[in-house]
Amino acid sequence: MRNMLTGSVIDLRAVTVHADRRCLLDVDCLCVEQGGIVGLMGPNGAGKTTLLRVCLGLVKHAQGQIVVLNENVRELRGASLALLRRRIGYVPQLLPARSELPLTVREVVAIGRTARVGLFTRLTRRDWEIVDQWIERLGLKSLGDRPFGAVSGGEQRKTIIARAMVQEPELLLLDEPTANLDLGWREKIVEAIDQIYTQTRISVVLVCHELEVLPPSCRRVALLESGRLVSDGPPEQVFTETRVTELYGTGLRPWHEAGRHALVPGGHRDD
Numbered sequence: 001m002r003n004m005l006t007g008s009v010i011d012l013r014a015v016t017v018h019a020d021r022r023c024l025l026d027v028d029c030l031c032v033e034q035g036g037i038v039g040l041m042g043p044n045g046a047g048k049t050t051l052l053r054v055c056l057g058l059v060k061h062a063q064g065q066i067v068v069l070n071e072n073v074r075e076l077r078g079a080s081l082a083l084l085r086r087r088i089g090y091v092p093q094l095l096p097a098r099s100e101l102p103l104t105v106r107e108v109v110a111i112g113r114t115a116r117v118g119l120f121t122r123l124t125r126r127d128w129e130i131v132d133q134w135i136e137r138l139g140l141k142s143l144g145d146r147p148f149g150a151v152s153g154g155e156q157r158k159t160i161i162a163r164a165m166v167q168e169p170e171l172l173l174l175d176e177p178t179a180n181l182d183l184g185w186r187e188k189i190v191e192a193i194d195q196i197y198t199q200t201r202i203s204v205v206l207v208c209h210e211l212e213v214l215p216p217s218c219r220r221v222a223l224l225e226s227g228r229l230v231s232d233g234p235p236e237q238v239f240t241e242t243r244v245t246e247l248y249g250t251g252l253r254p255w256h257e258a259g260r261h262a263l264v265p266g267g268h269r270d271d
Contacts, residue, residue, distance in 0.1 A: 008067070009034050009171050009203040010055060015064035017050055017227075024050045025062075025227045037197050037204040039214045039235070042224035043247065048207045049093065051224070052173050055205075056090060057081045069170055086116055089164030091157075093175040093207075105151060105159050106144040109135055112163035134162040138192055154185030158192060165196065172196070174206045178213050190215050211239060216259030235261045 010032040017025040025047040032038050040048050054062045057073045066073040071084050089112070103111075113127045123131075135144055138158045143151055148159060157177055164172060174193065178186040194215035197204055206218065214221070214235060221238045223231040225247075231238045239254040244263060255262045 007034050008032060009036075009069055010205070011065065011067040012051075012054070013065035015054060015062060015066060017047075017054065017059055017062050019061075023227050025054065027051070027064075027224075027227075027229050030222060030229055030232075032203060032205060034203055035201045036220065037206065037215075037218045039218045039221040040205055040207045040224065041209070041211075041221055041238075044209075045226075046224040047227040048224055049175055050227075052090075052175055052205065052207060055173065056085060056088065086167060087170045089167050089169035089172040089202075091160050091164050091172075091174045091177055093179055103148050104145050105140055105148055105155070106131065106135060108148045108159050109140075109162045109166055112166040116167045130166050130168070134165050137195075138162050152185070154181050154188060157181065157185070157189055161189075161192060161196070170203065172202050172204045174204065176207055176209065178208070178210075186213065189213075211235065211254070211261035211263055214261050239263075 008031045010030070012027050012030045015025060015027045015030075016023065030051075040051065042048055050059065053059050054066055055068050055073065057076060062074070069084060069087055071080075073081075073084070076084060110123060110128070110131045113123055113131055114121075117123065117127060132144075135141055138161060140155065140158055140162060143155060148156065151159070161174075161177065177193065178189045181189065190213055193204070193206065194217050196202065197215065197217045206213070206215075208214065219234055221231075221233065221235045222229060223238050223243075231243065236254075236256045239256075239261065241253050244252055244254050248263070251265060252263045253266050255264045
C-alpha cells in the first residue's frame with residue numbers, strides 16, 4: 001500500500017509497540033510534512049527513540065500504519081527495506097567506541113556515500129567531491145585526515161551528521177545529536193542543524209530533551225509522554241508554564257525569544 005498523502009514524509013496511524021507487557025509507543029496520528037522540521041521531545045522513556053526506530057523498520061513487532069517516504073514500512077523486507085533506509089539519513093544517539101573505529105574523519109563521512117551507491121561499488125570522483133563538500137560545510141576540513149577517535153566529541157558528532165548528509169537523504173532523523181556535549185558544542189551543533197535545514201529544506205525529525213536544542217527554524221514540537229503524543233504545535237504553545245509544571249514540577253518556567261527556547265528558574269512555587 002502506498003501513502004496517498006504524498007506531501008507527508010512520515011505518516012503514522014494507530015501505531016503501537018509493546019514489549020514485556022509494557023506499552024512503549026501508542027500514537028494515534030503523527031504526520032511530518034515534506035520540507036518540515038519537527039522537534040520530538042519528552043522525558044526519558046517517552047518513546048522518542050522507539051518512534052525513530054519504527055520509521056526505520058527496526059521494530060519488527062510494531063503495529064499500525066507506518067508510511068515513510070510513501071513506502072509502507074511494515075510490508076518491506078530485505079533489499080526493499082535497505083533501499084528505503086538509503087533515502088533516510090540517520091544520526092544515532094550513541095557514537096561508536098573510539099577504539100573500535102580506526103578510520104579518519106574523511107573515511108567515516110565516506111561511509112555514508114558508500115551506503116548510497118552500494119557496499120561493493122567504488123566511489124567515483126563525484127562521490128568524493130560530495131564527501132569533501134559536506135566536510136567543508138560542517139567546518140571539518142582541517143580534521144579530514146585525523147583519526148576519528150582522536151577528535152573531540154563535538155567534532156565526532158559533526159562527522160556523523162556529515163556522514164548522514166552525503167547520502168543525499170530525503171529525510172534526516174537526529175537522535176539527541178547534542179547528548180553529552182558541553183554548552184559550546186551544543187550551540188555549534190544547533191547552528192549546524194539550522195544551517196542544514198535552511199539551506200537544503202530537507203525534512204527533519206530532531207529528538208531532544210532540552211528546549212535549548214531546538215534550532216530557530218524549528219517551529220513545531222511533538223511532545224511524547226509514556227509513549228503517547230500529548231501535544232503537537234509551536235514550541236510556545238506546547239511548552240506553557242502549566243505544561244512545564246506537569247512535566248518537571250515547580251521551580252521552572254519556559255522562556256521563548258527570537259526563535260530560541262529554554263527552561264529557566266522562576267516557575268510558580270508552592271507555599
